[in-house]
Amino acid sequence: xxxxxxxxxxxxxxxxxxxxxxxxxTETVYGLASNALSPEAVSTIFSVKQRPTSNPLxxxxxxxEQAESYIKEFHGELKVLYDHFSxxxxxxxxxxxxxxxxxxxxxxxxxxxxxxxxxxxxxxLNLIDFPVAAPSANKYGSVSPTRAEEVLAQLNGEIPLIxxxxxxHYGLESTIVGMDGDRVIVYRLxxxxxxELSATLGYIPEIKNQxxxxxxxxxxxxxHYATKTPLHYLRKDLKFKENTGYIFIQSIPQGFPxxxxxxxxxxxxxxxxxxxxxxxxxxMDGCGFxxxxxxxxxxxxxxxxxxxxxxxxxxxxx
Ligand code: TXA
Ligand code: MG
Numbered sequence: 001x002x003x004x005x006x007x008x009x010x011x012x013x014x015x016x017x018x019x020x021x022x023x024x025x026t027e028t029v030y031g032l033a034s035n036a037l038s039p040e041a042v043s044t045i046f047s048v049k050q051r052p053t054s055n056p057l058x059x060x061x062x063x064x065e066q067a068e069s070y071i072k073e074f075h076g077e078l079k080v081l082y083d084h085f086s087x088x089x090x091x092x093x094x095x096x097x098x099x100x101x102x103x104x105x106x107x108x109x110x111x112x113x114x115x116x117x118x119x120x121x122x123x124x125l126n127l128i129d130f131p132v133a134a135p136s137a138n139k140y141g142s143v144s145p146t147r148a149e150e151v152l153a154q155l156n157g158e159i160p161l162i163x164x165x166x167x168x169h170y171g172l173e174s175t176i177v178g179m180d181g182d183r184v185i186v187y188r189l190x191x192x193x194x195x196e197l198s199a200t201l202g203y204i205p206e207i208k209n210q211x212x213x214x215x216x217x218x219x220x221x222x223x224h225y226a227t228k229t230p231l232h233y234l235r236k237d238l239k240f241k242e243n244t245g246y247i248f249i250q251s252i253p254q255g256f257p258x259x260x261x262x263x264x265x266x267x268x269x270x271x272x273x274x275x276x277x278x279x280x281x282x283x284m285d286g287c288g289f290x291x292x293x294x295x296x297x298x299x300x301x302x303x304x305x306x307x308x309x310x311x312x313x314x315x316x317x318x
Contacts, residue, residue, distance in 0.1 A: 003155065005148050005162045009120055012163040013127040021045055023137050023151040025165025027118040028089045028173050028191055029144035029278065030151045031060075031134030032159070042103050042133055048158050051140040056106040057133040058091055058174075059113050062125040067113050070100050070131060075179045077201065084200045087117035089170050089191035093178030104133055114174055120165040136173060143225055143278050143285070143313070146171050150282055171275035172305055177205070189305040191274065209308065224312040225278075227285040227292060231314050234293040245284040245292040249273060260289065270302040277306060281313070 006012065015022045016034065019041040024033040032049055034041035036059050046053050061067040064074070064082060072095040074082075081090060096111035105111050116122060125132060136144040137151045145151045148164035155162075175190030175197070184205040186197065198204045211221055234246065239255065246252075246261040250268035262280050265272035284292045294310060297303040 001157050001160060003152055003157060003159055003162060005152060005164050007120075007164050009123050009127065009163065012124050012161060015161050016124075016128055016130075016132065020161065021048060021159050023145075023148065023155065023159060023162035024121055024124065024132075024134060025118050025148070025163060025168065026060075026116045026121050026134075027169045028116075029146055029168055029171070030137040030148070030162075031121075031132075032137040032155070033060075033132045033134040035128075036104055036131040036133035037101065039101065039103060042101065045133060045135065048155060049135060049138075049140055051135065053103065054106050056108060056112065057104050057135055059100070059104065059111060059131040060116055060121070060125060060134055061113060061131055062122055063087070063115055066125070067115075067131070070097055070111060071095070071113065072097050075182075077182065077184050078177065078179065081177060081184070081197070081200060082115070085192055085196075086115040087122060088115070089117075089172075089174040090114070091174045091176045091188075091190075093176060093187060110178065112176060118165055118169075120163060124163065141221075141224055141226055143227060143281050144173065145282070146275075146278050150279070153282075167275070167279075169275065170271075171277055171279070172302075172309065175305075180206070189308045191302075191305070193301045194304060195301055222312060223316040225309045226313045226316045227281055229285050229287075229289055230291045230317040231281070231310075232291060232293050232317060233310070233314060234295045238293065241291075243290045245287055245289040247280055247284060247292065247294040249295045249297055260287070270297065270306070273297060274302050274306060277309070 019038040021034045021044045024031045091114040100111045138144045146168040170191035172191045175192040176188035186207045248263045252261045264276045297306045
């Protein structure tokens with residue numbers, strides 16, 4: 001199969017109508033999308049991604065009205081978050097109706113729904129009349145792509161089409177929220193940070209994002225988002241070694257040459273760090289180094305999401 005990259009939204013809509021699985025841009029990371037109501041298309045997502053079918057998929061809609069017949073209950077607290085953050089990088093875990101196929105939720109009575117803000121994806125969603133299932137467009141366990149060429153590098157020859165929507169604005173996956181009684185719970189830290197959620201809700205929601213804490217989110221596995229090259233946190237006492245890549249948050253310290261070293265943001269702005277993180281990991285991973293070392297961000301705001309991803313990425317090599 002030849003994988004074509006296009007900017008033609010109509011062509012992408014036709015491919016989805018024909019139950020094909022295609023790469024699509026979102027404001028968070030690229031997705032591997034199909035018609036959620038087509039069992040063969042959904043099963044192709046799992047096989048292309050090499051993802052266990054026990055790990056459910058997010059449904060994407062243009063707005064809450066489009067999603068209505070798939071959702072049994074949308075709690076008022078979630079509505080507050082919807083009104084504030086959607087369309088945008090937030091996913092809601094809510095009770096599903098019988099219209100949601102069981103393969104989508106891996107048998108769970110809850111479905112994850114998201115209303116993306118990426119203009120091309122939103123335009124695409126408005127052209128079709130079925131929900132789009134889309135996990136991130138990486139092979140299971142690998143780093144999520146944030147550019148069309150990175151989708152191509154991982155899935156060349158396995159999907160017919162990638163809709164090119166440029167570089168993803170946020171660069172980290174959506175924040176997943178659900179309810180426990182009358183309180184919002186965070187199941188995955190994401191592009192909307194805990195401070196923003198807390199300011200909107202008036203309280204700090206509990207985070208349940210560890211596999212053992214949350215059988216609800218089977219994707220919260222211990223090892224994920226990993227490079228092929230062993231990835232470790234940079235320690236303060238570490239000296240430069242040959243054949244090793246170094247990723248710093250803001251600036252390259254003395255004693256480290258500029259060439260195998262990269263920085264994530266010249267100003268240290270965490271939004272920019274997030275936007276560049278996966279791209280930098282993928283770039284470094286392609287350099288053939290023996291190891292990659294990355295500086296830890298502070299554990300506040302978006303730094304918590306970045307740490308969550310790096311924790312799961314480095315865990316594989318500890
Ligand atoms: O930003 C995003 O959310 C991206 C873009 C493409 O929308 N999508 C994404 O999907 O990150 P994925 O499949 O890579 O991660 C979704 C996570 C998985 O950990 C999955 O287990 C969890 O959401 N999830 C999906 N549906 C669920 C459900 N019904 N119950 C519990 N967890 C669910
Ligand atoms: Mg993913």
